[in-house]
Every structure is written in structure tokens, then in C-alpha cells.
Amino acid sequence: MLIIGLTGSIATGKSTVSGILSTPPYSLPIIDADLLARKVVEPGSAGYKAIVNYFGPSTPDLLLDDAPPNPSGKPLNRPALGRRVFGSTEERKRDRAVLNGIVHPAVRWEVYKALIYYYLRGQWAVVLDVPLLFESGMDLICGTVIVVGVHDPEIQMARLRARDAHLTAEDAENRVRSQGDAEFRGTTTARGVVVWNDADKAELETAVKSAMTSIAASSPRWWAWTLLVAPPVGFGVAAWNLVVNFATKKGWERKKQEEKAKL
Ligand SMILES: CC(C)(COP(=O)(O)OP(=O)(O)OC[C@H]1O[C@@H](n2cnc3c(N)ncnc32)[C@H](O)[C@@H]1O)[C@@H](O)C(=O)NCCC(=O)NCCS
Numbered sequence: 001m002l003i004i005g006l007t008g009s010i011a012t013g014k015s016t017v018s019g020i021l022s023t024p025p026y027s028l029p030i031i032d033a034d035l036l037a038r039k040v041v042e043p044g045s046a047g048y049k050a051i052v053n054y055f056g057p058s059t060p061d062l063l064l065d066d067a068p069p070n071p072s073g074k075p076l077n078r079p080a081l082g083r084r085v086f087g088s089t090e091e092r093k094r095d096r097a098v099l100n101g102i103v104h105p106a107v108r109w110e111v112y113k114a115l116i117y118y119y120l121r122g123q124w125a126v127v128l129d130v131p132l133l134f135e136s137g138m139d140l141i142c143g144t145v146i147v148v149g150v151h152d153p154e155i156q157m158a159r160l161r162a163r164d165a166h167l168t169a170e171d172a173e174n175r176v177r178s179q180g181d182a183e184f185r186g187t188t189t190a191r192g193v194v195v196w197n198d199a200d201k202a203e204l205e206t207a208v209k210s211a212m213t214s215i216a217a218s219s220p221r222w223w224a225w226t227l228l229v230a231p232p233v234g235f236g237v238a239a240w241n242l243v244v245n246f247a248t249k250k251g252w253e254r255k256k257q258e259e260k261a262k263l
Pocket residue numbers: 009010011033034037078079081082085096099100103104107130131132175178179
């Protein structure tokens with residue numbers, strides 16, 4: 001099964017692209033890390049308890065007071081938690097790392113379970129929509145990666161604020177600044193494709209079509225079926241893929257560090 005990583009900075013259009021890929025002619029299953037990240041912090045879960053323990057004492061509005069009663073606890077006030085973790089100060093970075101440390105392992109586990117489910121159902125490909133694909137290391141298991149990018153940060157900011165009207169300009173800036181640069185994602189994606197989303201949705205559909213044509217050409221369906229009916233070959237190829245991805249990523253990181261050192 002081909003795992004197609006889908007990533008990009010906030011509000012660049014990942015969900016819009018996954019919407020296109022989930023419908024004909026592609027009809028691919030989507031594993032959405034944002035949705036899983038919500039599931040693993042529902043009241044009563046281990047993630048919820050860890051967040052309340054760490055952030056509760058210093059965040060008075062961490063829980064939603066006006067939510068319908070729930071015996072497992074009041075739901076998290078996500079915008080309030082967002083204000084604690086998004087931004088570029090040392091404190092925000094530290095808190096973000098703590099939150100990521102709670103949420104990411106649980107999300108990863110949910111992703112693996114979903115991958116096994118789709119593999120057993122005989123899917124030829126699956127889309128793994130993860131905003132922090134490279135940072136979380138999940139790029140290593142992907143056969144290819146689609147990076148969604150917007151050249152103009154003004155467009156990105158305008159779309160973010162139009163979609164999430166509750167965010168102030170400062171909240172939106174902090175969210176955009178909380179992610180690694182798109183260039184890092186783009187250059188690490190030597191084995192993938194970048195889909196630019198600066199224009200309208202019709203142009204986005206054309207860009208997705210062209211990306212999928214090149215992906216399907218480099219990983220045809222018959223190859224996915226061969227891997228499915230011969231599991232030892234499938235596992236061998238997956239292991240090889242992991243090694244190649246790891247080596248490619250290390251190579252890029254080394255190159256970036258050398259370039260930084262030269263400055
Ligand atoms: C801070 C939280 C509660 C804010 O929730 P909210 O509902 O307001 O935003 P939502 O979860 O829909 O995220 C919106 C976008 O923000 C960006 N984002 C989310 N978490 C992070 C993060 N830790 N670092 C950088 N960007 C992030 C992504 O582009 C994401 O698509 C939430 O984002 C969260 O729990 N983040 C940590 C988990 C995480 O990394 N999720 C991303 C997928 S694994």
C-alpha cells in the first residue's frame with residue numbers, strides 16, 4: 001500500500017486537498033492527524049488527564065465551562081490552549097514541546113492502527129494528512145509526500161482568519177510562526193511533489209491532478225497489489241523505504257546545518 005504523506009503550513013489547503021483526494025476519481029481513504037489529535041485528548045483519555053495536570057494550574061480558562069455535562073470531565077478550551085502553545089517565545093516553545101510530547105505518541109499509535117486497517121482492506125494507497133509530518137518523523141513511513149504551499153503569506157493569513165474568525169491577528173500570526181518553514185518541507189520532499197495553492201480551487205484541482213498523475217506513474221496499482229498478495233515482499237519493501245527515507249532526511253539535515261554554519 002502506498003502511503004501518501006500530505007503536509008504543509010497552517011491554512012495552506014491540506015484539508016481542501018484531502019477533500020479532493022477522498023472523492024472520485026481518486027476516492028482515497030484519508031487519515032487526518034488533526035482529527036486524531038482531537039480524539040486522543042477527549043475528556044477521560046490519558047492525553048486529556050496529562051494536559052489538565054500540566055496546563056491546568058497555570059491556565060484558568062483551560063476547560064469549557066458552558067459545555068454539556070460529561071461525567072469524564074469538561075472538554076478542553078482549544079483556543080485557550082492554543083494561546084499557551086503557539087508563538088515563538090521560549091516559554092511558548094517549551095509548552096508546545098510538552099503538548100506535542102503528550103499528543104504525538106498517541107496520534108502516531110492511532111495512525112498505525114488506521115494504516116493496518118486500510119492495508120487489510122486491500123487499499124492501493126492511503127493519504128496521511130499530518131501538518132507536522134516531518135517534525136513528527138512520520139514522513140519516514142511515506143512512499144511519497146505532497147506538500148501544499150502558498151507563496152504569498154498574506155493569502156495564507158487571510159484564509160486562516162476567514163476560516164477561524166475567533167482568532168485575533170496576533171493569534172493567527174503566532175500559529176503561522178509556530179511551524180517550520182515551508183522551504184524545509186519542500187526541500188526535504190525531494191521524493192515528493194509540491195502543490196501550490198495561490199489561486200482558486202479550480203486551479204488547485206488541476207495541480208492535484210498533475211501531482212497524482214506523477215505519483216501513480218511512479219507507483220502503479222499493480223505494484224501495490226503485488227505487495228499486498230506477497231506480504232514478505234511488502235514488508236521488505238517497507239523496510240527498505242524506511243532506510244532510504246531516513247538516509248535522505250539525515251542527508252538534508254546535514255546539508256542544512258553545513259549551510260547554516262557557513263553563514
Ligand atoms: C493547540 C491546539 C489544542 C489548538 O487547537 P485548535 O482546534 O485551535 O487547532 P487545530 O488542532 O485544528 O490545529 C490547526 C492547525 O494548527 C497547526 N498546529 C496544530 N498543532 C501544532 C503544533 N503543535 N505545532 C505547530 N502547528 C500546529 C496545524 O497546522 C493544524 O492543522 C491543537 O492544535 C493541539 O492539540 N496541537 C498539538 C497537537 C498537534 O501537533 N496537532 C497537529 C497534528 S498531530
